Structures are given as C-alpha cells and as structure tokens.
Amino acid sequence: MPNSLLIENGTVLTLGKNSKVLAGQSVLIKDGLIAKVAPKKAINNFRGQRMDATGKVVLPGFINAHTHFYSSFARGLTKAKPAKDFNQVLKNLWWRLDSALTAEDCYYSALIALLGSVRHGTTALVDHHASPQAVPGSLAAIARAVRETGLRACLCYELSDRDGAAIAKQGLAENAWFIHHCQQQKDARVKALFGLHASFTISDATMEKAAALGHELRTGFHLHVAEAQRDQDWALRHSGKRVVERLKQFEILGPRSIAAHCIHVNRREMDLLAETQTAVVHNPQSNMNNAVGVANVIELVKRGVLVGLGTDAMTTNMLEELRVALWGQHLRAENPSGGFGEVTSALFANNPKIAQRIFGLRFGEICEGAAGDLAIFDYDPPTPLDNTNVLGHVVFGISQAEADTTIVGGRVLMEDRKLTLNLDEARINSRARELARNLWKRM
Ligand SMILES: [Zn+2]
Numbered sequence: 173m174p175n176s177l178l179i180e181n182g183t184v185l186t187l188g189k190n191s192k193v194l195a196g197q198s199v200l201i202k203d204g205l206i207a208k209v210a211p212k213k214a215i216n217n218f219r220g221q222r223m224d225a226t227g228k229v230v231l232p233g234f235i236n237a238h239t240h241f242y243s244s245f246a247r248g249l250t251k252a253k254p255a256k257d258f259n260q261v262l263k264n265l266w267w268r269l270d271s272a273l274t275a276e277d278c279y280y281s282a283l284i285a286l287l288g289s290v291r292h293g294t295t296a297l298v299d300h301h302a303s304p305q306a307v308p309g310s311l312a313a314i315a316r317a318v319r320e321t322g323l324r325a326c327l328c329y330e331l332s333d334r335d336g337a338a339i340a341k342q343g344l345a346e347n348a349w350f351i352h353h354c355q356q357q358k359d360a361r362v363k364a365l366f367g368l369h370a371s372f373t374i375s376d377a378t379m380e381k382a383a384a385l386g387h388e389l390r391t392g393f394h395l396h397v398a399e400a401q402r403d404q405d406w407a408l409r410h411s412g413k414r415v416v417e418r419l420k421q422f423e424i425l426g427p428r429s430i431a432a433h434c435i436h437v438n439r440r441e442m443d444l445l446a447e448t449q450t451a452v453v454h455n456p457q458s459n460m461n462n463a464v465g466v467a468n469v470i471e472l473v474k475r476g477v478l479v480g481l482g483t484d485a486m487t488t489n490m491l492e493e494l495r496v497a498l499w500g501q502h503l504r505a506e507n508p509s510g511g512f513g514e515v516t517s518a519l520f521a522n523n524p525k526i527a528q529r530i531f532g533l534r535f536g537e538i539c540e541g542a543a544g545d546l547a548i549f550d551y552d553p554p555t556p557l558d559n560t561n562v563l564g565h566v567v568f569g570i571s572q573a574e575a576d577t578t579i580v581g582g583r584v585l586m587e588d589r590k591l592t593l594n595l596d597e598a599r600i601n602s603r604a605r606e607l608a609r610n611l612w613k614r615m
Pocket of ligand 1: 238484
C-alpha cells in the first residue's frame with residue numbers, strides 16, 4: 173500500500189468549522205492523514221501515487237453512525253407478513269431474519285453493505301449486529317469483511333434476552349471477546365462498542381452483567397433507545413422508570429455510548445442524554461418506514477445533546493438520508509427551514525465527533541492532521557458555488573450526483589466509479605444471492 177497520495181487540482185469543499193470552497197487545490201495524504209491542502213504548484217517534488225481531480229469536488233468521506241449490515245439480505249424479501257405496528261415489524265421480519273443467519277451470511281451481508289458504502293463515498297460506519305443462532309465468531313466474520321473493503325467500522329453484538337439465557341450469555345461473551353480483540357489489535361479501521369439490543373429485551377440481571385463487563389473493558393455501549401412507545405411502556409411497567417432513566421441507573425450512558433433513535437423521550441430524558449454526553453443517532457428513513465414517529469432533533473440539539481445521523485440500513489447513501497432528515501424536521505416543525513442547521517450538523521459536524529470518540533482521529537474536515545478519508549464527486553455546478561452556499565449544493569446537487577472516488581486513510585477504494593479493491597463484486601453478489609435464497613427458505 174502506498175503511504176502517500178496526491179489528489180490534484182480539485183475543488184475542495186473543506187467543510188468543518190471554517191468551511192471553505194478552494195478551487196484548483198491539491199490534497200496530499202501521508203501515512204493515512206491529510207498532510208497538506210495547497211494550490212497545485214505549491215506541492216513540489218512529490219513521488220508517490222497521483223490522482224487527477226480536475227472538474228471534480230473533493231469532500232470529507234461520509235460517516236454512517238448507526239446501521240445493521242445483516243439487513244442486506246432483506247432486500248426483495250416478500251415472505252414477511254405485512255406488519256400493523258413496530259412490534260410486528262420486529263417479529264414478522266427482523267427477528268425471523270436474524271435468527272436464520274449463519275456466520276457466512278454475516279460475512280456476505282456485511283460485504284454487500286460495505287461495498288454499497290464505498291460506492292456512495294461513505295468511509296466509516298457504526299454497525300449493530302444480531303445473529304442469535306450464530307453468535308460466536310459473527311463479529312470476527314464481519315471484521316474480515318471490513319478489512320477486505322478497507323473502510324472503517326465499529327462493530328458490536330446486539331445482546332438480548334429475547335432468545336433465552338444461553339444466547340444472552342453468548343452475546344455477552346461475543347461483545348467482550350471482540351472489544352478485547354480490538355484493544356489488542358490497535359487496528360485504526362476496526363473498533364468495538366458493547367452492543368445491547370434495546371432496554372425492552374434486556375432484563376435487570378443481564379443489563380447488570382453487560383454494564384459490569386463494559387465498564388471493566390472501559391468501553392461505551394450502543395443500543396436502540398425509545399424507538400417506539402412500547403420501549404417506554406415496558407420500562408415503566410417493569411422498573412417504574414423511563415428508558416433513559418433505566419439506562420442511567422445501570423451507567424450505560426456516557427460520552428462513549430450511542431443511543432439510536434430517541435424518538436419517544438421526554439425533556440427530562442433529553443437532559444440526561446445531554447448531561448451524560450451520550451450521542452444520539454437519528455435514523456429518519458427507518459423511523460418513517462416503521463411509522464414510529466420523527467425524533468425531535470431540534471429540541472434535542474437545543475438541550476445540548478450531540479445528535480448524529482445514521483441510516484439503520486435503509487440505504488448506504490448518507491446524502492439520501494440527509495435529505496429525508498431535512499424534510500422530516502421541516503414537516504415535524506411545520507416550518508420549511510426548521511432543523512436545517514441541526515440536521516446538516518448531524519452529518520457533517522456530529523458524526524465526525526462520534527467517529528473521533530471511537531477511532532481517535534479527526535474527521536469531517538479537509539485540513540492538515542485530519543484522517544485521509546475522502547469522497548470525490550464528478551460535479552460541475554450549474555450555479556455559483558462559494559463559501560456561503562456549500563450545503564445548498566450538497567443537499568440539492570451533489571446528493572444527486574454519483575460518488576466517483578472513495579478514499580480511506582489514503583488508500584483508494586474506488587476510482588472513476590470502479591472498485592480498486594482486490595474483491596470480485598460479481599462473484600460476491602452471486603454468492604450473496606445463493607445465501608439469501610437459502611436464508612429466505614429457512615425463515
Ligand atoms: Zn437500528
């Protein structure tokens with residue numbers, strides 16, 4: 173792998189705090205980090221890999237802060253009964269699907285999701301995995317797929333009591349093993365959190381064990397929080413506490429933890445999430461699809477919560493998710509400009525902060541010292557593009573273009589829309605189709 177790459181003569185959208193449009197600039201990546209951003213002539217005597225970005229825009233790679241690789245094999249599945257509510261979505265579809273997954277399914281479904289991410293300029297992902305009949309080794313299989321695609325990913329296993337005590341025990345062990353493994357490997361691309369499915373599928377005894385293990389391993393937790401009202405109803409019935417209060421009691425919250433969804437949280441819970449610096453990840457397409465509501469992103473941000481953006485496996489295209497997040501907040505607030513800053517910051521400022529907590533690198537900005545993770549688009553703006561309207565071009569223009577090139581830590585994963593990986597995409601799709609067909613039969 174070359175340790176330096178020069179991307180020449182592109183239009184650089186730096187994003188970050190001092191977001192700027194820099195025309196005719198070159199970006200030098202050395203040893204995985206951005207070493208220089210300067211006009212072409214200013215970088216002399218370069219000996220290494222070069223790439224011409226003339227006529228293209230160069231952005232920081234996108235981050236997906238909550239997804240499920242295993243959902244890849246649900247594409248086109250017609251066997252699930254139509255669901256009347258979220259409970260039936262879980263029972264008729266996801267819990268039947270994940271219970272039929274094998275370790276090979278985990279590997280291939282991850283490859284499919286990861287390659288889709290490469291194709292859309294997504295460079296880092298936070299996954300939440302379940303395969304109750306194939307728990308041990310599932311995270312190692314997914315990590316192999318991550319390493320083969322060259323992306324960054326943070327993995328965990330969705331611990332739950334829904335399949336009985338023996339499988340819950342395996343879930344605890346799989347998380348602990350993988351966290352320990354990542355801490356030893358020190359791989360800049362593969363990291364771990366302690367995964368929990370959701371409050372309503374975890375007993376006090378299991379929650380206590382998970383908390384103790386997670387604290388001993390000095391890690392954060394990743395779980396679904398108040399995705400549907402049912403999570404709150406169960407918590408109140410079971411513990412007399414609301415979901416976020418119950419999680420606080422077990423010390424599951426904190427700056428390294430991720431709470432996905434947080435639709436049905438009240439203001440007291442929002443304050444607890446802010447006080448504990450827990451990251452909340454908003455997944456609007458999934459929430460609309462499941463008809464569970466629209467998170468109040470504007471209020472969460474107002475109360476000081478760090479809100480990021482995820483796709484919950486609905487897409488691998490972060491700009492598609494960004495657009496839906498915007499329309500959702502507009503509609504929720506009945507205000508055509510409501511939430512623009514909150515939602516664009518979720519993707520471009522807060523996802524980088526969440527990723528920094530996990531990977532220990534600076535993301536989301538093209539500047540010296542940041543990770544060499546870039547997305548390049550073949551985009552010739554038909555209207556003026558300058559420092560004042562970058563986000564307008566991202567939402568209404570670049571989102572409609574196809575990603576051209578994807579780079580992680582200076583390694584080129586796709587160039588001119590062709591994968592540059594040592595992977596045979598046609599063979600992967602063919603094997604995935606076979607596996608998916610068998611999986612659907614088993615369901
Ligand atoms: Zn999810």
